[in-house]
Amino acid sequence: MRALRVSHRRHRVSRWWYVAAVALLAGCALEVTAQTVMTPQDLARKNGCMACHGIVHKQVGPGFAQVAERYRNDADAPGRLAAKIRNGSVGTWGRLIMPQQTQVGDADAQVLARWVLSQPSPPPAR
Structure with missing residues (x-):
């Protein structure tokens, strides 16, 4: 038992x-x-993009809508912007410096670049 x-x-x-x-x-x-x-906007927040960029208007760097407007008809823009996100750039928007964002992986940089380029045109200035 x-x-x-x-x-x-x-x-x-x-x-x-x-x-x-x-x-x-x-x-x-x-x-x-x-x-x-995670949405692309969440990814942008997580990586600190919103500290310098607004969705529509310039903060320190250009607004995402401004970037999208500049590159709207450029088929090579997603790859170039992804590279600028990871490697940084100087002089594209005047004397502003885009610092390297090495914490952003290649795949995430591509997602962010496509998202930035998908933004609608900014409203006309008054």
């Missing part, structure tokens, strides 16, 4: 470990899914 109780208890414990492992794996899967749902 005692052997039966021990066996039953072991079965309960092993089932508990199984449930805990499944819950842990499910939590990891949700974490990965949550990370992949």
Whole structure:
């Protein structure tokens, strides 16, 4: 009788470990899914782009709508802008310096460049 109780208890414990492992794996899967749902605007905030650029108007650097307007008909713009995001640039917008953003990966730089270029034209100046 005692052997039966021990066996039953072991079965309960092993089932508990199984449930805990499944819950842990499910939590990891949700974490990965949550990370992949970041919007380009969230990516821009996360990487500090909004510290210098406005969506529409110039802050320190040009607004994203201004950048989009300048490069609207340039098919090579996404690659060049992604490179400028990662490597920085000087003189494109006057004497402003775009510092290197080495923390931004190549794929994220491409996403940010495409997002910036997708901005609508800025409203006319009054």
